[in-house]
Amino acid sequence: xxxxxxxxxxxxxxxPLPLFAQGGDVTAELFDHVLDGRTLDLFPFLPKLHLVRxxxxxxxMLLLSAGIVYAAFAITFRRPSLKPRGAASxxxxxxxxxxxxxxxxxxxxxxxxxxxxxxxxxxxxLLVMNFLGLIPAxxxxxxxxxxxxxxxxxxxxxxxVTGIRSLGLGSFFRNLYPKGxxxxxxxxxxxxxxxxxxxxxxxxxxxIFANMFAGHLAILSFLVLMIVLNPFFAVVSLPFxxxxxxxxxxxxxxxxxxxxxxxxIFIDMAGSAHEAPAEEKKEKE
Numbered sequence: 472x473x474x475x476x477x478x479x480x481x482x483x484x485x486x487p488l489p490l491f492a493q494g495g496d497v498t499a500e501l502f503d504h505v506l507d508g509r510t511l512d513l514f515p516f517l518p519k520l521h522l523v524r525x526x527x528x529x530x531x532m533l534l535l536s537a538g539i540v541y542a543a544f545a546i547t548f549r550r551p552s553l554k555p556r557g558a559a560s561x562x563x564x565x566x567x568x569x570x571x572x573x574x575x576x577x578x579x580x581x582x583x584x585x586x587x588x589x590x591x592x593x594x595x596x597l598l599v600m601n602f603l604g605l606i607p608a609x610x611x612x613x614x615x616x617x618x619x620x621x622x623x624x625x626x627x628x629x630x631x632v633t634g635i636r637s638l639g640l641g642s643f644f645r646n647l648y649p650k651g652x653x654x655x656x657x658x659x660x661x662x663x664x665x666x667x668x669x670x671x672x673x674x675x676x677x678x679i680f681a682n683m684f685a686g687h688l689a690i691l692s693f694l695v696l697m698i699v700l701n702p703f704f705a706v707v708s709l710p711f712x713x714x715x716x717x718x719x720x721x722x723x724x725x726x727x728x729x730x731x732x733x734x735x736i737f738i739d740m741a742g743s744a745h746e747a748p749a750e751e752k753k754e755k756e
Contacts, residue, residue, distance in 0.1 A: 577739050582739075594731040597731065616676070626675060627668070637741075686718070
């Protein structure tokens with residue numbers, strides 16, 4: 472049986488082969504591997520697969536990731552069991568990870584129960600997309616700013632919907648105004664709070680995009696050195712690529728956790744009213 476280390480080395484050696492096969496501008500081919508397009512390299516030296524009209528590689532990866540998540544649950548739990556084993560046990564562990572380590576600590580059990588399905592789906596969807604990009608012939612959809620922006624936009628909409636449903640339209644915006652402050656300062660803080668809602672969503676999008684895009688670009692850059700400089704440079708570039716690849720596996724998991732956890736925090740903050748200052752509370756008492 473082939474060892475996992477040999478498989479990883481083989482994967483890394485396969486990644487730059489299209490550059491040999493295609494020839495021409497190495498830089499253009501390098502960015503073509505990480506950017507969205509309408510052609511897919513299934514295997515080196517084979518013709519590129521041209522996607523149908525309206526379909527891009529990123530959209531294909533999105534559909535494939537959604538299909539994998541759906542199929543994993545549909546097939547694994549088609550026969551529910553009180554003692555899950557194998558794949559069912561692994562999926563249950565991931566669900567418990569989201570519920571007990573992300574949702575419950577932030578939202579509490581009563582409110583969190585309603586959000587567990589959404590955040591579990593979001594986490595697994597991101598996780599599958601991130602890991603798909605580590606396999607040759609596939610691309611990381613989260614390495615595209617349009618995909619991560621769309622995900623952040625969903626979170627932004629949920630922030631407003633949750634806040635308005637929990638507090639009411641007027642109270643949601645009044646909640647941005649700090650009580651007990653002079654009007655000029657209060658208005659300034661309220662504007663900052665409102666703009667901050669959008670900034671947090673933008674940062675949410677950029678964080679996962681930058682990490683996934685940069686990681687894949689770094690791996691390919693190390694491997695391309697064997698082409699640009701000398702094949703014998705593999706003695707140096709391959710170990711660096713192996714290290715970056717192993718690091719990227721960890722980054723793929725961490726970024727899925729971070730995106731899900733921050734989304735949970737932002738949505739919970741939107742539906743929570745700010746407490747009145749201590750002096751104001753004493754006066755009311």
